[in-house]
Amino acid sequence: MRHCFAFLTVVLVSIGWVSGLRGQEAVQTGAAGAVGKIRVVTRDLEPFSFEKTGRRVGYAAELWDQAARETGVQYEVKVVSNAQEIIDALKNKTADVGVGALSVTAQREAVIDFSQPFYESGLQVLVAGAGGSFADNILPMLANLFNLELIGMFALLLATMFVISHLVWRYEHPVNGDQWPESYRTGMWESFWWTISTLLVGGADNKGPVGVGGRIVAIVWMLLSIVLVSLLTASFTTTLTINTLKGDINGPGDLPGRKVATVKGSTAETWLTAKGAKVQPEATIGECIAALKDGKVNAVVYDAPVLQYEAAKTQDEKLMMVGPVFERQNYAFALQQDSLLRERLNQAILTLQERGVSNELRTKYFGEDQ
Template identity: 80%
Template sequence: MVRSARRFPELTDFVALSMTRTMRLLLSLLLVASFFFGCVTPAAAQAPGTKLRVATRNLEPFSFEKDGRRVGYAAELWDQLSRETGLQYEVQVVNTAADVIDALKNKTADVGVGAISVTAQREEIIDFSQPFYESGLQILTSGGSGSFADSMLALIKNLFNLELIGMFLLLLFTMLIISHLVWRYEHKINGDQWPESYKAGLWESFWWTISTLLVGGADNKGPVGVGGRIIAIVWMLLSIVLVSLLTASFTTTLTINTLKGDISGPGDLPGRKVATVKGSTAETWLTAKGATVEPLATVTDCVLALKDGKVQAVVYDAPVLQYEAGKLNDEKLQMVGQMFMRQNYAFALQQDSPLREKLNQALLKLSEQGVGNELRKKYFGEDQ
């Protein structure tokens, strides 16, 4: 080999030059790679002096302002999570859950904190941490525990409706015609029972008409002429039909008006006027099930609309709905049925967020320490 090197000095120089260039290229690639990973790392492990942008909305008891501090189940859990992971943050308050999702999608926020439901539709555009609270939808209604006076007032309102009033007017008009016809045929041949005077005779005839309608006839009183008896036969047959129609109309009206307040589960909601928070998962579900949805700005607005009789029920996340109804201390407000459309709350993140794994590890650690249980007792008075 030494002889070859001495014999071909140009070849030796070429090999040395090629190795030098290769080493330089490898060094350059290493420098570029280190620079690249150095730029990416601060996003996952927050760069000094920067703060995460946390989007939230005011929704008791998960995130709300009290005595100048942000408190609530989700807000306090996030605060402990940020201290566990060493992350600093600043809060920006938005109006709805949809605004939180949009902020993450548009990358104007890094984390969404609150009662944010994990759904397949949202998972397509953002990421979520591990769930920290299991919830679901539930129904709030008004009624069932009112006073006797309230019950009687509701019954009177049911009776005085256009359908029943129309049936009574039709019956009265028919009775007046029958009474007039019976008097016309009878007063000439049966003056003792049907006086000649139209006013007195019509009253006697009307008494016979009512008696026939209610009990099938009047004692010691009845038409004796052919014309009068024909009218009497027609009236007896007609009264059977009219009583049946009136009874059916009365029963149907009372049943329908009673059922308007008889909501015991999700199956009773289609066709009913139901309030919920605008843009929520509850609104989507109610629309799909055929309910008449009344979307309002806040849960408080929904509950007040129910109290005022503007809607027949409120459907929203069970813990939030129960918390809001409890604040009013109204015995007529009742949570009915079991939770349905079960869902989980989690912290929302940008799509492919490098924070996800770090937050999940810290969440598991806090869960093992019983932090979630303490917050549950504090805000819901229950232990999981």
Template identity: 30%
Template sequence: MRALLAVLCLLASAPALAQAPAVPRPPERELVVGTRVAPPFSMKDAEGNWEGLSIDLWRHVAERLGLRYRLEERDTVQALLDAVATGQVDAAAAALTVTAARRQAMDFTQPFFATGLGVAVGRGGATAWLPVLRTFLSFGFLQGVLTLLGIALLVGTLIWLFERRHHEAYGGPPLRGFIAGAWWSAVAMTQAGAAQDGPRSLPGRVLAVVWMVASVVTIAVFIAGITSALTTQRMQGVVRNVGDLRAIRVGAVAGSSTVEFLGAQRVAFEAFSLPAEGLRAVKAGRIDAFVYDRPLLAWTIQQDFPELEVLPITLDSQNYAIALPLENTTRVALDVALLETLRGEWWARTRLRYLGRDGAN
């Protein structure tokens, strides 16, 4: 009898155990959503209306949840973050990176975009020659030159040994004969002109033929290697990693996640209020590089700074999300709507429209 009662009690409680916790309903009041100009994620059109990847995403999610809201602009990243942390706004949709320090003061939804920090530099100028100088001063280049020099000296020594008894140019004191052999070897290797005082003995002439053919291949390989290294260095630019930033003048946006990254990496920098100010400083030569969120840099340079370029490297890693005040009851509903949206065709089309094919992948 007791066993039967236990089974009946278990069956009665099963629906309650299987029922998932209800998602809190979003507030019915009008929400205040903060934003700032950060193209292509948040920007204004010619009529002053807000648009952009983050803005369109918020509108799409808010429509799905039936949220009423109005957008309020803040001038800087720090002002927008302060508005979220103090509860002046109910959410912030722009290009906000999730960091540990920010997470202590506010909440974030599921990330909707993964990116990293980019480095903007001038297309020309003095800094453009630094990668070239770096190549010529590198150990690899020095090793290649010394290898060629060593082979030329070895061939020159053999020519002297073969010809010292058969050719007056290589006779006399050993030093004189060695220099003559080394000079002939270098001239034959570089094809700088007709090599004078060629070998007369059979071993010397055989070695000369082999060396002339081999030197053509050797020089071609050497030149190809240097060209490839110079091309790679030029593509990478003056900055290849974080360590290179410590040797040049760097700029960053005050209050951005870039500042936290540069500080942790012990990189000195000059702070600017807006990305455009830092890019103008690069253009004017007051700083050598400007570090900021890569998609924002690429967009701004494409629109307004054709004299600059974003190097093909990515520093750090970043996740953009919608910022919320702590203990916000809307987050769960927003997360569910975001996860459903990010897997759909609408999001793929929207990314393609704002970022193109490179940014949409």
């Protein structure tokens, strides 16, 4: 009787242990919904995950599909509005995998897990360059033209011309009173006319120094004029072509205090808020670009590959990326905390990278190969 009781106890404990393992695995893999299917949550964000001809396509979507085949799992897809909804679904265990352009951050890692990164990204700035009518651009052009550097150069030039004019009059009026009168006011006017004519056109008709001292000063001035004209031309070209065309936002350092659009709930919104920008959150990147084109914001900041892709689709030559890619970040598949899928998914991603699948998708959607 005692042997039977002991045997029955062992059987019951074994059944309980196996049932517990199966229950834990069901929770870990999140086998809710259709039995045996992984619940994938994603959002529409070209070129990483979007609907086309009734299929889910994009860099991340197609990489996930290949990884799922590699690991032998089936899945069903649910589309949500933004990245935060994906994180919340995984945190609440109503989904098993998040697919898309999801940045790996410390804040997100605290509540969910991530797979091996599959794409390196970062933030970038999009602005609207010069365009429109002459009236729209005249004020920024004048503001850039009359900057302190150019005003200082003009002041130095006028001072140099005054000195040269004085020296020429000083040496010439005793020997050439007809062209350089003895009166200082009249003589300086004639001398200044000769100085500016020499600077701009190389000399003044029927007027030139005849004394030894005046000619020595004239030679020095003519040589100096060549250098000054070159410097002035270079300064004007730099000011008008760079400052006017690029505007007053040339990178992330110019964003504090400016109105900047980005996607609501993104890592870009967190970064902009921390830097003191006036953030205007929008539902989609398309709405952000529309706000920029309408003049409602000064710039758009978002993930560089998505921003470049969407800006190119508009075929608007006034839109341009400025500054470097900053706040480098990695995209990865999101998972539930301590998910049993993580190791198998990591192996599948590395296998696909070794086969060149990642490069094929990069070439397909970004026209580049790494």
